[in-house]
Amino acid sequence: MEEEQMTGIPKSSALPPFASTLDEIRTAVERNAIRRGVFLINSLQALGVNNLVSRVAELSSTYDKEEWRDQADKWGIDPEEVLSILDSSKVAYPVFFCSPSAIVETPQLLSYYRNLAMLSNKAMRDIKLSTERYEVSLQAISADQALVVSRYLNSTISNIILARGTVTSQLASEMLYTNIGDSLGGVWRNEIGRLAYEEVLSLLIMHLYQINRLEYIKYTVKGQLVDIEAEALAKQRPRSQELKVSEIDSSDSLQNFLNHLHTNRVKYQEIGLHNGTRLCVDRQIMWTLPMVSEQNLAPIWLLKILDPRIRGRPS
DNA sequence: ATGGTTAATCATGGGACTCG
DNA sequence: CGAGTCCCATGATTAACCAT
Incomplete structure (x- = not known):
């Protein structure tokens, strides 16, 4: 007990003020159940x-x-x-x-x-x-x-x-669906990470556009449906695509475009800024960067581009 | 000592990028 | 184009911790 006071870290009972409420957690869990459930059923x-x-x-x-x-x-x-x-x-x-x-x-x-x-x-x-x-x-x-x-x-x-x-x-179908369920669990575990990226990066992209820093985004899409056959058929690895901001005329149209991407299971790869900064957000890709040093590690770039004192190139 | 909670560990899943 | 790997993530189990 005395130890607890020394660290100042409440061990169990008192949660910090920013902690989610029980209701918020229940809502989040419900949303996850729905999203995961629909995904599994569709798959x-x-x-x-x-x-x-x-x-x-x-x-x-x-x-x-x-x-x-x-x-x-x-x-x-x-x-x-x-x-x-x-x-x-x-x-x-x-x-x-x-x-x-x-x-x-x-x-x-x-x-x-x-x-x-x-x-x-x-x-x-x-x-x-x-x-x-x-x-x-x-x-x-x-x-x-x-x-x-x-x-x-x-x-x-x-x-x-x-x-x-x-x-x-019944045993055969029980075995069949049990194992398929396990596999689909794996697919869903991948979706979680992708959806999280989608959620966060779309906000960042919109923000960067609005402060006039965004130059382009690079991404791949897997397409609308979970169509096993079509996906395998398109064995050609999903070609990396690029959207240049010059093709966009308003914040709304960019948002519409992102929404369109989201229905097609997008995977963001890179976000480019007017000042030449590249946010390489896909950790799978072996990025080759000029001048690899402490100076241009991603977290630092992030701070720089979000700092209003550093201006982007006027376009 | 007991019972209830958390925090690691372990074995797996599919997706996707690289390289030869 | 397949093999090798890394990546993001899960559930079960075990270990560690804590209050009673």
Whole structure:
């Protein structure tokens, strides 16, 4: 207690006057839930999981049980143990396992079975078995590769089922959506950072424009919808674009432009000022700057450009 | 000692830039 | 164009701390 007085830092009870109120926090949490929720739902629907599920249903009604029993071992499925479990629960084999031929025919199904195997794209990439490009149907998969990947996925799914001992008719979709949810969580975690930048930088950009310092902004956009296929198709990395202030005639039109960018998932890269100052805000980019020294580190630049005593070039 | 709170740590996720 | 990395972020778990 005495120690607390010495530091002058209140430990638990008294919050500083600028602390958010409980109501403010509840409002913020609610907004986050809404934004995150809508984002997750939209992203999930954009994935078109339903198509995969109905394709699996088709396969389930036409598959040849004998063939599967014969090939099971080759396809990475433990025949006696696992298939017996499926039999006793009256679950069709393709609900849980893939055949290489089905994968060759419909490569997008890799997404379904990868998720059943509870594997992320990242994990697949790390073990050199990435299926991403096939999942978005950009590329046909060879029979050889289909077999290799099928074996791995089936084996993983096999062992999950063995570890549990039982399956139910719902289990497949529970596994599917659980794993997809985890992946979408990753997408959202990226959005958070981007949205924060968007929020802060748009205010800064407007301010710089209004005090007549802004020369240009450089940015990339990902586009309006979370369209997996279109995004992968545009494999061409989003081209960096530039808006010059000379193209802008008023504060309102700049604001409109920024709003337009925001609906297209913008990522700001650089903000340029009349006096030559560059705010390199994208920390991913390896910036090559002239005269790297203590003098032109970003925080110092910020102070300089916000200091009204330092004038921008009149335009 | 006990129960309730915070603050680190750890394992992961996807996105995006670089380089060969 | 793929591999290697870095970046922004999350939830669960563990460790540290605090009041009773």
